[in-house]
Amino acid sequence: xxxxxxxxxxxxxxxxxxxxxxxxxxxxxxxxxxxxxxxxxxxxxxxxxxxxxxxxxxxxxxxxxxxxxxxxxxxxxxxxxxxxxxxxxxxxxxxxxxxxxxxxxxxxxxxxxxxxxxxxxxxxxxxxxxxxxxxxxxxxxxxxxxxxxxxxxxxxxxxxxxxxxxxxxxxxxxxxxxxxxxxxxxxxxxxxxxxxxxxxxxxxxxxxxxxxxxxxxxxxxxxxxxxxxxxxxxxxxxxxxxxxxxxxxxxxxxxxxxxxxxxxxxxxxxxxxxxxxxxxxxxxxxxxxxxxxxxxxxxxxxxxxxxxxxxxxxxxxxxxxxxxxxxxxxxxxxxxxxxxxxxxxxxxxxxxxxxxxxxxxxxxxxxxxxxxxxxxxxxxxxxxxxxxxxxxxxxxxxxxxxxxxxxxxxxxxxxxxxxxxxxxxxxxxxxxxxxxxxxxxxxxxxxxxxxxxxxxxxxxxxxxxxxxxxxxxxxxxxxxxxxxxxxxxxxxxxxxxxxxxxxxxxxxxxxxxxxxxxxxxxxxxxxxxxxxxxxxxxxxxxxxxxxxxxxxxxxxxxxxxxxxxxxxxxxxxxxxxxxxxxxxxxxxxxxxxxxxxxxxxxxxxxxxx
Numbered sequence: 388x389x390x391x392x393x394x395x396x397x398x399x400x401x402x403x404x405x406x407x408x409x410x411x412x413x414x415x416x417x418x419x420x421x422x423x424x425x426x427x428x429x430x431x432x433x434x435x436x437x438x439x440x441x442x443x444x445x446x447x448x449x450x451x452x453x454x455x456x457x458x459x460x461x462x463x464x465x466x467x468x469x470x471x472x473x474x475x476x477x478x479x480x481x482x483x484x485x486x487x488x489x490x491x492x493x494x495x496x497x498x499x500x501x502x503x504x505x506x507x508x509x510x511x512x513x514x515x516x517x518x519x520x521x522x523x524x525x526x527x528x529x530x531x532x533x534x535x536x537x538x539x540x541x542x543x544x545x546x547x548x549x550x551x552x553x554x555x556x557x558x559x560x561x562x563x564x565x566x567x568x569x570x571x572x573x574x575x576x577x578x579x580x581x582x583x584x585x586x587x588x589x590x591x592x593x594x595x596x597x598x599x600x601x602x603x604x605x606x607x608x609x610x611x612x613x614x615x616x617x618x619x620x621x622x623x624x625x626x627x628x629x630x631x632x633x634x635x636x637x638x639x640x641x642x643x644x645x646x647x648x649x650x651x652x653x654x655x656x657x658x659x660x661x662x663x664x665x666x667x668x669x670x671x672x673x674x675x676x677x678x679x680x681x682x683x684x685x686x687x688x689x690x691x692x693x694x695x696x697x698x699x700x701x702x703x704x705x706x707x708x709x710x711x712x713x714x715x716x717x718x719x720x721x722x723x724x725x726x727x728x729x730x731x732x733x734x735x736x737x738x739x740x741x742x743x744x745x746x747x748x749x750x751x752x753x754x755x756x757x758x759x760x761x762x763x764x765x766x767x768x769x770x771x772x773x774x775x776x777x778x779x780x781x782x783x784x785x786x787x788x789x790x791x792x793x794x795x796x797x798x799x800x801x802x803x804x805x806x807x808x809x810x811x812x813x814x815x816x817x818x819x820x821x822x823x824x825x826x827x828x829x830x831x832x833x834x835x836x837x838x839x840x841x842x843x844x845x846x847x848x849x850x851x852x853x854x855x856x857x858x859x860x861x862x863x864x865x866x867x868x869x870x871x872x873x874x875x876x877x878x879x880x881x882x883x884x885x886x887x888x889x890x891x892x893x894x895x896x897x898x899x900x901x902x903x904x905x906x907x908x909x910x911x912x913x914x915x916x917x918x919x920x921x922x923x924x925x926x927x928x929x930x931x932x933x934x935x936x937x938x939x940x941x942x943x944x945x946x947x948x949x950x951x952x953x954x955x956x957x958x959x960x961x962x963x964x965x966x967x968x969x970x971x972x973x974x975x976x977x978x979x980x981x982x983x984x985x986x987x988x989x990x991x992x993x994x995x996x
Contacts, residue, residue: 481574512542593753597773657806694898757788787817811925
């Protein structure tokens, strides 16, 4: 049994982040940081003074409005740069009081930016179609036509400008504050890992995921039970946060004339309801495939049925399932070099220039992300590497995100705003490069092939069972929240219902996870709702793309990179049709993607029979 402790993965100090944030700013209290903030504030105040009094958007005023919109785009890029910086620092150490103070100040800045967009949207939304055509035909704005068109659409589902401005102000101490509260609670929450026969250890909840990948079922159960106790201790607090976030959205939707709570999520995702329903319909029709895998995995682990805590358990293949950071880094880099030199070059730069914070530390928030800045043309990757195969996959995944941003580094900020549905394309593609390289290697042992296929099928069960579970829970939450606040017990029951619906007989009904709604950060992100179904979309979309890559080889890569650059300039349906020639509102593409999962299942079944 190998249960990692904080500090045993390297000999380096554990009280500081691994990444180099100096390309952003020298420090959060440095002169460059203060000057940047002051200039941004001054420029935004100037815009705030001019935009509301700008002449009505008409044929003769398009030039003046073009100049204003260009200034707004520039301010947005700088605000996102600042947000990326503080978001990274806050995730690396949730206890940093200075960063928390600056994050609160940033919330005010972002509220001001929101109000600027309110004014711009109102003008764009009410102008004649001919005026809109003239505005977006301008040489300076033509490449941002899609983004500006989305502002026009959004304006039609908005409150009066003065009410939207009020909401932007209130969100600082309202909606956004509830999200910050959850970040604070989750970032400082610790649990007691009590493995029978061993001394108890106090660990941050961010380590729970890695411990659930431990080969020892006693460690997995101790991590699962210990984290449940920890979340129970803050259950009322996180339930209040979730109720407030959902309730605030319902109120805003009613005032904006939004009839269904999925409409904003679909708009943010850049897809139609027909596409979502088609994709989920195909997924639900084929959930028996990942359920069968989980049933086989239970038998291989010597269990009658899996518990929720066993979902990420490694199989006993006679090989150590843990790897150290340098080994994981080499696995990813060598796979990229063998199949995709461009991706390998970006990955090498990320390692050499210290773009990645990977060590476990007290105060480090759970989860993983890639945050990018249009100003630096760089990304930063946040994760907690504890040596599991899933950590290696997370590393490849986040490097894929960084590659996507790198390809768009020279594009204008408004043409780089791609939806989450398409954001997962490059990340999942990068994961598949790593696992497929190992499967193609003739020197890969049978045991290692089993491990790789197990990991891929584990991922498929996450996207085809776990993500739909989260979607079902969130739908149920928003339906129930219309009638009033939900208790901790009610939230737990909604989560259990969603787990039973999606996992069916593949999980022990007495060993589910009623606290999943509390431990999953995605339910508490205040910028967007339904931070779930885009993952399944991105996974299946990327699988379909990767199938093309396997068929066409390096000749397909220019088309793939064109697709990635196009993601901020059209809807997902348009991107797919223009670059791949497929219709996402029809089941063929989605079924073809899941066919690849079935191939993995057949290979796994044969190797383990």
